[in-house]
Amino acid sequence: MNILITDLVDDLFIDLLKENNIKYKYDTTTSYEEVLRQIHLFDGLVVRNRLKIDANFLNKAKNLKFIGRYGSGMESIDIGKASELNIQCFNSAAGNANAVAEHVLGMLLYLFKNIHKSSLKLHDLKWERELNRGLEIENKTIGIIGFGNTGSAFAEKLMKFKCEIIAYDKYKSGFQNDIIKESDMKTIYEKCDIISFHVPLSQETNYFLNSEFISKMKKPFYILNTSRGKVVSNKALVAGLKSNKILGAGLDVIENENSSFSNITVDKNLNYLLSCDNVILTPHIAGLSKESNKKLSTVLIDKILELK
Template identity: 45%
Template sequence: MKILLLDKNHPLITDQLLAKNFILEEDFTSSYDEVCRKIKNYDGIIIRSRIPLDKNFLEQAKNLRFIARVGAGMENIDIPVAQNLGIQLINSPEGNRDSVAEHVVGMLLILMNRLFIASQEVKNGIWLREENRGDELLGKTVGLIGYGNMGKATAKRLSGFGCNVIFHDILPGLSDEYATQVSLDELKERAEVLSLHIPLTEETSYLIDKKFISEMKNGFYFVNTARGKNVETKSLVEAIKSGKVKGACLDVLEYEKSSFEKLETENEDLQFLLESDKVIVTPHIAGWTIQSKEKLAQVIVDKILAQFSDHFQSIH
């Protein structure tokens, strides 16, 4: 089985797959068109986000048996086409759920306690106490949208802070000791903190818009570690200015490139987010820790070996 690696990942992927007699080829620089021309020669691809695997690409991948995405989101892959072609889709949300959960809690603590602002002020010779009075997580009702790997890990952490965690998910029966499942209407009625843990699909594109925000009963803190295009930035900015959104923690932005390498758009709304003391922005790093790099890779290897064990067993 011949596998093409299109992005740099933890070396354990190559080490462990080579040990199982897979044939690996690395290509971290070829363009989309160049990869299209040779993709018919491979049985599998391991990717992050560098190249979109669209209909044109997949139809040229005549021998492709699987696509393994080192990460959670699969929006860079034309999933219906891949499924129709019988290509197995593999991802690894288990690998960075803990880093995402810690990032959510970290951003909330920094924002709600004005830690970054107060630190910068003191470093500049400004000593303000009353102006930097914080807001506690204890007792807050936190509403999560999406209760998969990321949502559950986040609920576990927040429950330890004495939060009342509720969530909405399209699948039923997911309540556990950390959070209670509710309807979307009930979440909008009760939540004081709102955090997104959903993929980017047609249904979730710009889910958080002017209408959604207006239906939230309480002023609330907003966290997005999911995808930038889950949120209509213009509406979020308006809500921050009006005070409906008390503050925002954004690890992802509507204006990112699809490869997540950088921002591709600059406008007044983005500038507001970057300048506001009510907003924390990080460069799509919520799932990006030393530990998650290794765990994401290990999950992918384990899943490939589980799916295609017939390959390496037949060799011996």
């Protein structure tokens, strides 16, 4: 087995490759064109989001048997073409699910307890108690859209908060228990105080939250997004905030990100979101913890060893 690694990975992953006598080339700077010239030499590829693994790339990967995603999102890989060429594709999403779940919970608490707003006021020496009276998660209805690794991990975190947890997943069922209830979108629209997105980016989920989604929500609500930026339309989000139909937002991802998540473009919608004290934005870091980097390595190596 000979693996090409095109993005940064934790040292543990390299150590595990060595321990299991797997040959590898670790190259995080070579361009797309240069990788194309050598990809035929490898039967395994480990990526994040630096390169677009498109049909052209895959057609030149004559000996490639698998593509392992160091992380979760697979949108940079042409999965359909890979399947056509019998190239297995898998991720290591279980490795950072806990980190994401903790981050979502943190954003929700930050919003409900006015931590961001009150802290900024204190920087101006304004001690405002009553103006920062917060909310409790208890007795709220939280809708989780997407019940994979991160959605289910977030639900587990919420189970002690005495709130109602309902979850919708178009491609998954049978996960209901005494506390977490399987749901449909109609019920989510009717009942939820909080919506949290945990879906991959696809044609189906692009702008999942749009003006139509917002209009269907029976109550004003909070939105949380740690999946992919383009799951939420900034235009619709801004309109929802201005109309008070959306009460606040916690966003770790935003549609202004570039494909490698290394930068953002600034526009009027982003500037508006940055000006709101009921909007929290973080730079796509929910899954980035010191612990998750190790977990991603062990999850991915286990999947690779199954193919050895």
